[in-house]
Amino acid sequence: MSEEGGMIRARATAEMVAQRASVSRVAVSRAFNPHTSLKPEKRELILRIAQELNYTPDRAARALVSGRSHLVGIIVPDVCSHWESQEIDALTTALQAEGFATLLFKTRTDYSMDEKLLSYMRGFNPDSVIAFVENVKPTTLVRFLGRAVPIYVHYPHGGSVDDAQPGPLHDRLNVLQRAGVEQAVALLEGYKVRRIAYVSGIGKSRANTARELMLRTVMAERGLPPPVVAPGDFSYERAFAATLDLFRVGKGADAIFAANDVGAFGVIDALRHELGLRVPEDVKVIGFDDIAQSHWKSYNLTTVKFDLDERVRALVRLILRRLNNPDAPALQETLQTRLVVRGTVG
């Protein structure tokens, strides 16, 4: 293909390396697959020549015959939150270290793109797929995925119908929120807080419903009245507006849980800069996630922490174990949460 001075350069092929090294194509292939048998000196020679010629095995061709693309698909919402960006980031670094490349796919949160997206994605033949949030229905995922291994991030909450299901159908990461939420509510009770509000995330998101339900459960166990819910969507802007409504239309609150840290920032800014209230003196604020900027001085947020590195390691473990043992029963990993106490409660 056009290589007469154009900008597109030809790639070296195994054949060329073989010729230069006076060996067969097969030997070149073997040189790049450590587990095969090849005289060490021959392997060295081939690898040296390959480097000279800038040759790397073509993964598309390799995938065709080996059935392994070394691609991991990650499905994220149309526009990523900070948490998701940070997770993509860490996941990519971890996967790259294991020889996988991450393939990014965007979808809408309303399931409208599900089938089209998944067919599209399947064409790339990823070895595994991580469905981050609730952008893709599990049933659809399984139906359309073909060869790939789906990993699901799941938020169980004690006593829900969900856990009554006969075991998971696919590998998943269970995120247990109870510990962190209990610690948070206990802390607030210690400060004699009476009225607690919850600024929600996207209503049908499982991350959101699980958080709200857990908060509700823990509060009930402690004999507290249920939280007032102000509708948000995980964004700064909606949380900001919801907080204004809560105080201008509603009856306010002594403490506010936000469904995520970014929402908590919106809550704090609305309280301080629009409503003229002090945080934490007048109103206490707690978030979920513990993203990188939660410790920034302007917010210094008390939050229920999900350990990102731990989460990424768990996901990578799930992927590798499944790939090494395709027929194993469904795997699960569990992740705990805990409260990180900073300046917005006190």
Add this chain to the structure above:
Amino acid sequence: MSEEGGMIRARATAEMVAQRASVSRVAVSRAFNPHTSLKPEKRELILRIAQELNYTPDRAARALVSGRSHLVGIIVPDVCSHWESQEIDALTTALQAEGFATLLFKTRTDYSMDEKLLSYMRGFNPDSVIAFVENVKPTTLVRFLGRAVPIYVHYPHGGSVDDAQPGPLHDRLNVLQRAGVEQAVALLEGYKVRRIAYVSGIGKSRANTARELMLRTVMAERGLPPPVVAPGDFSYERAFAATLDLFRVGKGADAIFAANDVGAFGVIDALRHELGLRVPEDVKVIGFDDIAQSHWKSYNLTTVKFDLDERVRALVRLILRRLNNPDAPALQETLQTRLVVRGTVG
């Protein structure tokens, strides 16, 4: 391969679709390539059956014969800043709409991974590669890339040796910072600011050096003394520390430029929460980028804006044009900057 009840499901192949539709394999291939000739009813039938069987053409196989992987590699630093995250995000959405998937690769900013990374990446055969920042040397990129088309984000600054080069060697996006910086300096002069400081990004980063040099140039043109430079690395933490040094060890400043918005947040927090100074009354602050959270009330940052959407569109244009016309001379796009005035100057 293992399909006896395991979790890995077989993928439908063109052969199966052909059999069910009583046509040849080739007809199936044609049905999925719109530009080929095929009786419409036949095409419809095939597509319907394909959908029933959950068949999608295998892109690895297709890439092998067509030379197009429909993969775009993006090289980003080991740990992404907000700007980069947002750009990856937007870029992925835009590319997906054009039928490309983004392949993410991480590298270090010290060039130490260059050759290994690029060989690794080349194996995936991306149709195009976007080198975001200065994580990969252009010469290395060209040498190791094989078939892919590199796109470079470049920051020219008038009068530098750089622009004396005989035209670009590869496609690139030129980001012109002058307009925004001029507006910023003019605004500060209007407030009679005397001592201006610059909290830098990573020293050898071209984004950083270009910004500093442009600031220096514009200030000199206006007869202002050169800015004091405090060393940062684009991070909140370093900018925070650099600001403390600037005021506790150094002689302080009336206005501070930060190399990026995140750094500006660090500057603001150090001023307000550690040094007890008011922004903008005591010290004015200006950032670069205009990331999503720059308009959050706690910071409400005045900043030199790089239009993300425009930038993404320009990059996508570059990629598509190059792919449609591989032998065209090097393409360039240009991006302007402008000042967005918010609350940290005034």
Add this chain to the structure above:
DNA sequence: TTGTATGCGTTATCAC
């Protein structure tokens, strides 16, 4: 409009 034959670059199988 349609089908047949060939090749893309690699690994797996089987000989030796």
Add this chain to the structure above:
DNA sequence: GTGATAACGCATACAA
């Protein structure tokens, strides 16, 4: 330890 040969799933040139 090594080399020939056959796949992998698809698109294209060519013939019909």
